[in-house]
Structures are given as structure tokens and as C-alpha cells.
Amino acid sequence: KAGVTQTPRYLIKTRGQQVTLSCSPISGHRSVSWYQQTPGQGLQFLFEYFSETQRNKGNFPGRFSGRQFSNSRSEMNVSTLELGDSALYLCASSNSGAGYTFGSGTRLTVV
């Protein structure tokens, strides 16, 4: 079966812009979580969605938001981009926590 699909793979934006990243989970998986990976901070949790509801949220400012659709696909939005938002953004899908599958990530560069 298809894995977790994240689009786009690479993205370059300028400061102040906003960006939307997409994550399509494995078919049948209802949970999607988002993470920010940077060399300095490692993997940091952004939020988790389950059945279109945000179930958990990390310590990120309100500029970071997300949503999940009825087909379990999820989007993450970052508004008013800052240079420090440059990172690899990963999503993972799971089925009731029984094993997680990560996508390849979206590499966001803010210039």
C-alpha cells in the first residue's frame, strides 16, 4: 500500500509570506501528526489530528496551524514566515498508535 505522501518536497519562501504543506496518510489511518526537524532542535512536535479534530498541540506560536479533512488528509499552515522557520517538516500517520509511518518531509527554506 502507498506510504505517507508529503507535498511539496521542497519549498522556498520569503519572510512574511505564508505557506501550506500537505500530508496524505496511509489509507485507513486516522491520525496525522506534524513535526519540525532542525539540526539544532531536533524533532519537535507541532500538533496531532485525529478524525478532523486537533488532539494534541506542541509549543509553537499561533502562526503554525493545521487541519484535517474528512479523508484524513492534513494540511499545515505557517503564516508570516520567519527565517527560523526554515526546517524539514515531517508528518506521520498511524492507526490508533499501532505503529507510525513517516513521510519523506517537506524542506522549507525561508529567505
Next chain:
Amino acid sequence: DQQVKQNSPSLSVQEGRISILNCDYTNSMFDYFLWYKKYPAEGPTFLISISSIKDKNEDGRFTVFLNKSAKHLSLHIVPSQPGDSAVYFCAAYMNRDDKIIFGKGTRLHILP
């Protein structure tokens, strides 16, 4: 094609004993490996990493061993404590492709 495999979905270990979590990989180009720990309803937190040029890294109760010839790494937790009950992810990073690949995780249960 899974490049990073954690073949044990779950593991139960008695409190005080050693927990050994295993991870296999297929690509010899990975530059370093990481272990993350995840509690239910929380995001993963970084535990320990090891460069591909090392064979061992130790941090308190946690030790990671890397066997490059076998493309295998393991995380040892000694002694195991109740708070160690969590899901553990193995991940591998490649500088050349700027790519990090995660295993599916192993759920560790520490038994009283």
C-alpha cells in the same frame, strides 16, 4: 521499501532489567542515527544519536550501539524504569540527500 526497520512492534521488560531495542537499515550512506521516545498523546522527544563513524554512544542509562557491517543498531536502557514505557523510534539521516527516515516504532512496556 523500508530503509529503516524496527521489526519488533512491542517489547515487555521487567523493571530493573535491560531493555534492548533493535533497528536495521539498508542504506550504508546514512551519516548518523537517532533514537526518539514518544509518550501517548505527545510528540517524540530526542533521546540519543550516534555518528556513522562511531560504534557506541552512551548517555546515562541509554547506550546506542552501531554495527555497520550488519547495518544494525540497538538502544540499551539499563536499568529499565517505569517511565521508560513509551514508543521508541529509530531514525537515520543522510547529509547528501538531506533525508531523515524513521522506523515504525517499538512500543516498550516496563513491567513492575
